[in-house]
Amino acid sequence: MATVLYHLGRVSFRWRWFVTLLWVAVLGAAGFAASKAPAAADEGFTMPGIESQKAFDLLEQRFPGSAADAASARIVFVAPSGEKVTASGNRRAVEHLVDEAADGSQVAGAVDPFQAKAVSKDGTTAYATVSFKTGAAELTEGSKEHLERAIDGARDAGLTVEVGGDALATRPSAGGTAEVTGIAVAALVLLITFGSMAAAGLPLLTAVLGVGLGMAGIMTVSEAFGLSESTGTLATMLGLACGIDYALFVVSRYREERAKGHTPREAAGLAAGTAGSAVVFAGLTVVIALAGLSVVGVPLLTKMGLAAAATVLVAVLVCLTLVPAVLGFWPNAVLSRGARRNSPRHRRKQRNEDSGGSRWARIVVRHPLPVLLLGVVGLGAVATPVTDLRLGMPGDEAKPTSTTERRAYDALAEGFGPGFNGPLTIVVDAQGSADPKAAVATIAKDVQATDGVVSVSPARFDSAGDTAVFSAVPSTAPTDEKTKDLVTTIRDERPGIESKAGASFEVTGKTALDIDVAEKVQASLMPYLAVVVGLAIVLLLVVFRSLLVPVKAAFGFLLSVLAALGSVVLVFQHGHGADLLGVQSTGPIMSMMPIFLVGIVFGLAMDYEVFLVSRVRESYVHGHAAKTAIVSGFKHSARVVVAAALIMMAVFSGFVGAGESMIKMIGFGLAIAVLFDAFVVRMAIVPAVLSLLGDRAWYLPRWLDRLLPDIDVEGEKLSREVPAPTGPTADPDDRPLAEPVPIR
Structure with a gap:
């Protein structure tokens, strides 16, 4: 090659x-x-093979034309201090907004909160739902401006009005200046x-x-x-x-x-x-x-x-x-x-x-065991918070308080309870049942009797009358562990409920979907690691023609990625240093973050491994002793590897300023992972291990040497x-x- x-x-x-x-x-x-080229349509998030997705698919099949993916806006009204939204003046302002919003050209309907009984028990908070005929991406600026004018009118009347849903949702970019800052x-x-x-x-x-x-x-x-x-x-x-x-x-x-x-x-x-x-x-x-x-x-x-x-x-x-x-x-x-x-x-x-890299390598070569122990123990300590890792998907609660979606979320939680923002959707399939309505009523009654369920909504049937959907509001917040336990309890009790009702049902909704996604990602992590690490070890075996160097590289990667995950948990879940990064709300780590971080960091970690160790092996192949080759390799490559790591950290850190929590978390996780991998694993642990192994680091059985292609890196x-x-x-x-x- x-x-x-x-x-x-x-x-x-x-x-x-x-x-x-x-x-x-x-x-x-x-x-x-x-x-x-035309822009891609927003297909939404899907994950085949989980119960929540199956229930969503059933809804689309049994409720055709229901526009399940259509945009909606949940408008939250909060009365001024000491007043109630049911007061005549406030009520007129709310009803006027609903009437005006319903006149929009793309609006399918607007629900009056007083008719729908969408008013909190203390009368301070109410919400109206505006449904659209199209998805959020297809909404015109005219439709959005029409709704915003109606909202401004209610605000002028003295009400606090916030908007949730996806119709007017803030669309944060990756920070705007992220790429410029990194460059x-x-x-x-x-x-x-x-x-x-x-x-x-x-x-x-x-x-x-x-x-x-x-x-x-x-x-x-x-x-x-x-x-x-x-x-x-x-x-x-x-x-x-x-x-x-x-x-x-x-x-x-x-x-x-x-x-x-x-x-x-x-x-x-x-x-x-x-x-x-x-x-x-x-x-x-x-x-x-x-x-x-x-x-x-x-x-x-x-x-x-x-x-x-x-x-x-x-x-x-x-x-x-x-x-x-x-x-x-x-x-x-x-x-x-x-x-x-x-x-x-x-x-x-x-x-x-004499370069700084060679001087550092000599220090490590002279004291390999203390350097190795210090690096491993230090990364192990940083990785400790991983044991408390909780997975979920960020919602409006993770957005900055400057956004109206976050303020609407908080207002609903205060007025209607923490579980109101994450209702469970129960989809009942009563095909084949002698009395579908009675079957749905039985299931709704048993679900409502489950500990942790505050209320259930009236069931809505499809045109055939054999499929129904209703909501169950938990007593706890969507990201609370008790909500996850509630979903598990309902599903565990399902066989008995279905036997009594004579119909089957499934639990879905955003909260249940987040739980299912987290479980599937956790189950996929080990197979993914096995595939990626296995292929990379084979690749490094060909590159370095050594048995121990690829294995050492894989273990070093595991140390750096666990330490990076521990840091993410420390900041985004426990909240330590969250203010410095502009994290408005802490909670579960994004479900896909661990597997996402593993994939990207593994590739980047192997970058440094190849760049650094290939120079060490080059010196060794050209006749230097094992320890001399380490010093020589670091003399020529350490400075460049450090520069490369700083550049990657700069590029990734630029994305920490993103408004989208997913990108912010990924940017931080990648930046801290590069820091650990480049400066602790590759610059300290790798030369220490190579020094301890000596010539054995480059051992390869003759039979395997004959089988491997000679690519001469x-x-x-x-x-x-x-x-x-x-x-x-x-x-x-x-x-x-x-x-x-x-x-x-």
Whole structure:
């Protein structure tokens, strides 16, 4: 592989105009296709194979045209202090709002709270439900403005009016400035690392192009595959971070080869053959982890994972071809000022200079056991809160108090009880029953008699009269553990109730759906880990030709991901430091967060493993002793790995400012996971373990050595095939370092 990528790098450098124009043409074509592609329809969240989803499907089948996915607005009225909404003036304001809202062109109906008995017992709070004929995405601005004017009229009358539901819901983006902030910090880190504006700008330029191409592709196929806005956010997040990091490693290796005296094109080829090989396998581990999300069986996760994996593949291709091509335009510009002058003193200094990475590696090599114990114990302590992990799905209660949805949620909870915001939906299938109405009445009576149920609503039948649906309001909040126990109790008592009623029923609704999703994700976590970790160990076995190094890499990943999950629980569930991150409400961790974090962090962790350990193995293969190879590998790669980690942390941290709790939590989890994995696991635990193992770290049985393909990631064959630099040549692309190359 190193030889193939070496020639690819040389060809891209030589035919730089063709390669660059080809990528620009591809980006232009993708952008044009994206601009003409229709936007994806919001298909909502689905998870096949759980009871809640089956009940939703039954509702759609038995209640055709009921617009189960239609938009709605729950308008909450709170009377001024000391007054009641039933007072004549307040009542007139509420009724006027309902009448005005019902006149909207897309409104299916508006329910008067006084007729529907939707008034709290103390008379201070009431709510009206406005139903629409279409989904929230299809609502026109005119319809929204019509409803907002009606609401403003009620507010002018002195009532506090808040709106829940999805009709007027706030649509937060990923923070708006997240990408800009990440790029700005990445530019600063690159500038400090390389000491050259060109060297800092090149990874940013190629990464932005790769992300642009990936996002254009996602927008082009979004309707065909039902890709959501969150899908694009994840692809941007990972594409930008990986694109910058991959280009960073190639540029860094190019500078290193130039410092050895290689000509520009030769250095570009060697950088693509060595660092490029590591990029290929690092990218493959990320792709495996992201594509493996399909194992969970959640369509949303599958789409997000595959779209992000495609963007990472684009980043790898850009790194292997466009980066060498751009280096061909300005081969000396990416070098430091001293390297451009190319004085003998500078070359001697660079060869003999001791880097911070090598000094750190010597400390670890001298004291491997204390470093190993400190790293493992420290991460273990941070991971402790995982034992208290509670899963759920964020709702209006997790939104900032500045949003009307959150204020409506709080008002309803105060006026009608904490369980009012999370009613359970009971779907009764009475087909085949001699008396469907009696069967539904029996089920409703028994459900209402269950401890923890405050009330049940009147049943609503379908046109055939053999299927009914009613709501059961719990006494506890949707995210309370007691609500989960209530759902379990109702389902456990179901056989006896169904036998008595002569009809079957299922429990669904958002609260039950959240519970079912959490249970399915937990059940899928171990199979997912087995698939992803197993495939990655095989891949690393091929890369490093070692039995112990891949296993060590997997255990290191488990430490970092558990510590990251522990930190997420500490902040988003327990509330420690929540104010600093702008977290308005604490509660259960998003159900998909653990498996999502596992997939992405595993890919990123293997990135650092490949980049760092491949340099150690390269030194070992070229004849250094085991411990000397650790120091040598860290001398050449530690600084770049640290820069790469800081860049990824900057990109991910930018998303912590998002208004959407899901993106905020993911951004924080990924940033803290990179911190633990790069600086504790890869920079401390990995060299400590390699030092303790010595030569045994690179042991591979002969029979397995014969079976594994020889991909030569370290570029051992290149060191024999590539001639040493011999000075100026007739090839204009092979001018020696001392000859300035004009910008063309």
